[in-house]
Amino acid sequence: MRLARFSTVRGRLLALLIAIAVPVGCAAAFAAYATYRAATVTIEAAQERAVDDFAVRTRVWYRGAARALLAFGTMANDPRVDPAACKEAGLEAMQRVSGFRAFFLRSADGRICAGSLDANLSKETLSDVARQLAGLPSVANWNGADLGRIRYDQITLAGQRYLAILMADAQASNGRLQEALLLTGPELLENVFDLGDGRRDMDVALIGRGSGVVASRGDNADLSWLPQQDRVPAGRERWTARSRDGQDRLYAARMVAEPDLYVIASFDGGPAQAARMQFLVLLLAPLLTLALLCLVYLRAIDKHCARWLRGIEAAARARASSGRTRAAIADDMPSDIRSVAEAFNAMVDEQEVRQRRLQTALDDNRFLVRELHHRVKNSLQVVQSYIGLSKRDYRSEARLALADAECRVHVLSAAYRFTLADGEMQPVRVDLFLDDVVTMISNLIRSREQWVTSSIDTAATLSVDRIIPLGFLVADVASRALRGTPGVRITVSVVDVDDATIEVGLDADREISHGAPPRVFAGLLAQIEAVQTAEPQGGALGRWRVRHAS
Structure with a gap:
């Protein structure tokens, strides 16, 4: 069994216990089943022997009665025996043998010998009974003993029940016994059905x-x-x-x-129920013992091993919110786990020292970076102000060129202003940034009869490295349209295409002439990672789709 498949100590120890307990439980279950099966086979065999015993008793009784009838009939059928003497001898024999009530003998030559201890059993009645039984199927021979054609039955005459035994030979020759009938009381056979003392099952x-x-x-x-x-x-x-x-x-x-x-x-069902109870006891006793052993084993694992490991794990995870968390150490800890806990606490102490040093260095570095960006932002504002002042000394194309330059410097300045709004570098919201750029374009580049407006509906953000070229793209497209078309109105729109894509578009209120974009335009699209979805045509100045992280 590969214990390495289990990732935890508790899992491996439990798997080892199960690997031992399962074969033991299977062996106990097999032994219990074997015992139960042996008990049920013994019970079934005893029950079958009991039924066989009653069947043998009954057969022996009927065979004994049939032999007695055959012996008496053979003797009484002797021609030298007078019919009157035959009847008297039969009645005397029945009086001595308790339970025999009547007999009827008929020879092949028509001689009849009949007698009864009950007055209601006449010769004619016995003859009718013999004729009736002779018409019914005879019983099969037992163990090869051929006593002739025999019929066992039960009849009721004058409200009294009798057991009847008929021996018949329809092919008997003259002088031979053709029919012999014996009627006995049912109590003779009842005595055979003795259950013995204590047999109540x-x-x-x-x-x-x-x-x-x-x-x-x-x-x-x-x-x-x-x-x-x-x-x-x-x-x-x-x-x-x-x-x-x-x-x-x-x-x-x-x-x-x-x-x-x-x-x-x-x-x-008592013996079978007792066998089932014995089976359940033999099956459940070892299984419950194994289960109890498993519970005690799991309790010991949890108390002496897993509890301390969980304490070390909890201390490790709690360090994210509490810097002074340490693994608990107690006198009753196992020595190896105690060593691990002490090593963990020593590691935490060393890590806290290093972390304080790193935090100090990080604070210094963050301060320097923030100061550097502030210097860049301030420098850009100085450059923008210098261009604005210089623009007053020029007219016409030179003034427009300086306005374009001032607008681009403002894009850089605005980008750094937004990304450093909270003192740390962070993504810039597209809507706030482009609104600011559109306002600057409207203030610096457009003439009095021209208008630049925005329709921005998105909460997307871009990093400063991508937001700056996006501002350059909008400023470049808008600037070329404003310089070439007097009185034009330009709308900058931004909409969400899906959760990770926005579409930026510029539209004019009239058709304008479109020229080839400057070479730097392709570089701006590559920096933004934008895909152009509509070429400049008519009043449309172009549309681009940009993917963002949020």
Whole structure:
């Protein structure tokens, strides 16, 4: 990790901490997830084993009852057994075996042996039940044990519920058992569905498609835990669905006797919730520890490092407004940062000494420059006054030439007057300067029937090096127009083209004859950095665009 990418000490130390904390946090998160996943797999495996256990119990019970029926039917079907003795033997056996209520045997040669402990179960009723069950699909064989065609079902006779086991062989030869029916009480199978002590986290039931709940166990005796939509499993299934009481529950189901009988169980979410809580604790505990460590680390960085660095930085920045600011030095400062602060204060002391010396030299230099410019301005005023006095002794062309010279000297004098207005060199406002130049042109060059006016709408400024040639340009163009055209009226206009450009134009109130400008004119345009946008034509004396800084 390149710590140089971070510009601050705090950033680099924090990046180093993150580089250490992130792998640790990832390892803690992976360990927490692995533990959670192992717990959920264990819970799911235990739930699946519980459902398999109930399915095996049910299969074992039904297979035992079927074997007992097959053994008794084979023995009772012996031709040597009298039908009356068969019935008595069957009734005696049922009295000894609690829960068996009735049986019905039919041989291929038409002999019938039937008996019942309930008076409402007659031979004809049992025969109808056997015929009805024989028309329904039989169950598949288990583990390759072929006991013949068998049907398990639940029936209700005279308001009482019975579990029915039918063994049938329609192709039986004479002397062989063709149908054997056994009816038992549902309590026999209910005893098989024993949840054991302390099992309050699941509800289980044996469901018959078309016959409803055969047997069940659990806290919810009203069976409201069953799913709203019946779902016959194709094998081993596990899903989440809405129960009859409107809650989302987890279900697992196993087929017991295809195609109708299956075991379905609903599990309490307590173990899964405990696993999730364990996962959150295992995940958040190290992450919160790392976060707390980061906060303590950041606090230590701020208290023992960044605070003193910020003090040195604040002292350095405060020197712009306060000349006596020093970096704070305390006894509890780290030695290396204390050394930096002391070096900074020593540097400030040396800089203040140099600054006082430089300021003294600068004040002296500024005074000399100001005096020099004042001497230049005064000298220009003397030259202007001398030209003005000399102009009285001449007439005609010589007087006009001296007036032009006086006007140009005034341009120089005005430029220095405006740029030194506050005692320091500063940019000159174009509007104030050109108004002054136009006034001087009107006073020195124009005749009585001529007029020179200004229309200046700008707040732009130019440096003295550019404002002087601009004044020369205006004076030159106006002077040539005034000397060549009697009675002319000239307007000097300045407008803003945009925030950084002005346009200077001179216009006459009549058409005048235009001659070639003097050679110095091109030099003036170059000094001003002006671009001519309109050639002199008719009453237009020319237009130029000048860029400025403000």
